[in-house]
Amino acid sequence: MNKEFLFEMLRTGSVDGNEAELEKKIFDYMQDKADEVTVDEMGNVTAVVNPSSPFKVLLAGHADEIGLIVSAVGDDGSLMVRKIGGVNVGTYPGHKVRIYTDKGIIYGAVANSREISGNKDLDASGLRIDIGATDRAEAMKYVQLGDTVTFDTDVRELLNDRITGRALDDRVGAYIVMEAIAEAKKRGASVGCYGVTTTGEETTGNGAYFTASRVRPDIAVAVDVTYTSDNCGISIAESGDISLGKGPVLCNNPTVHKKLNACLRSCAEKLGMNLQTEAASGRTGTDGDTIHLTGIGVPFALVSIPLRYMHNPAEVGSLRDIQECIDLLAEFLTDCSQDMDLRPF
Ligand SMILES: [Zn+2]
Known part of the structure; x- marks a missing residue:
């Protein structure tokens, strides 16, 4: 893991409408790690591996912060x-x-x-x-x-591979997406792999809309953070039984695609990785909702990083969870093939 770049991202201001400084750093960072890196009018940075492949998988993590x-x-x-x-x-x-x-x-x-x-x-x-x-x-x-x-905060390392800083939501997701794309290239993934660090998720979702409308992915995975229930009296009924450091979280809800979740689970199994599960009743409250309803519709899954104290000046996340999310998504991209049939029957 490139902790130095992750921390650099977390130190950079990226409130909605003002994401350009952070997006430029990501754009530069990805230059030698993907086949193609582009930026659009809203500042969304998209890194692509296998741009000529007809089957496109989009990973999206938002770069903006509240x-x-x-x-x-x-x-x-x-x-x-x-x-x-x-x-x-x-x-x-x-x-x-x-x-x-x-x-x-x-x-x-x-x-x-x-x-x-x-x-x-x-x-x-x-x-x-x-x-x-x-x-x-x-x-x-x-x-x-x-x-x-x-x-005006900095990033600090805590015990047990944990870190604290503001707006890990969702700059850790943006980091994960780009590292997963870089890793997919190294591993020789065969499908079109598109990683985007979106703008505007916390307000309008415009970044996800611009990107998905233009990429027109066949499938997508939104990568965001989710509440843990392991502290502060947050109820299991509300958040699911989610703990820091126990692995990436898959979302089950009416819109997330069950076959994509099954693919992600089998990737985790192959890696011997523990996954956690959360349930949502309708919208996920992430870029996934926006991407899902672009073009002719996009089947999606949501992979989340457990996060304590979301939307506070000192959020707490786990470097172990972050690395596992990268590994899971890189494995998923390598596993995807253009004959995936997502019809439920
Ligand atoms: Zn978020």
Whole structure:
């Protein structure tokens, strides 16, 4: 595993609409690892192995992260914000943040007090970011409305091959997809292997739509994160019995394709790898939903990485799970053949 590049990805800001810096790093990283690497107008990077093959398998992991967007500046020079994606507003007060501006990153502190941190109804309009400016005019020299904001955090290694950082959701998935494509090339996969790091998953799903509409895959696997139930009182009924470090998670729901799940299971068996299972009642809440409904319809599976504290400044994931996801998907790509018959009967 290229931990250095994974951590570089996790340190890079990629709030929806502002994914270009991260996508460019992925684009450069994949140059010598695939047959073809492209970027489209939205910034989706697609790495392809066997571009002339008529049977196309698309792996998708989203490169965007949740965050805030600057919506106004107060007379006192503090920034007001709105949410981008499923932000838990209560996680922001008292934290350092980065504002991604045209002139580079500037730093801020999110105002906090006993009153703010005790406010259970705090919403984004109640947040104020102090960038040190003394009035509105000074702040506006540095910041534009529409600039994006993330926590000012780093990636750290924990015990037992675990890591913590912000927005492992889903930059670990984006990393996995690209490493699986690189590995499929090394192993001589015969089908068309397309790996995309999508933009916009946390808001509109536009990246997945652009990519799948253009690639027109025969099958797809979305790679995202999922809640664990091994801590913090998250119920098994809600999340399934999912633990960190116990392997990739397959989703069972009405839209995920059972034969693709069976293929993934047999790949895991071959590798002697443990898989976990989660159930969803309808939409998966991932790029898989979007890809599924493009073109004439795309059968898909969802492979997830167990994740603690999703959408918090310090999410926790397992490097072991990440490596197993890469191995599983590389095996799957190598196993796929163009005579796969996915009809249920
Ligand atoms: Zn996600």
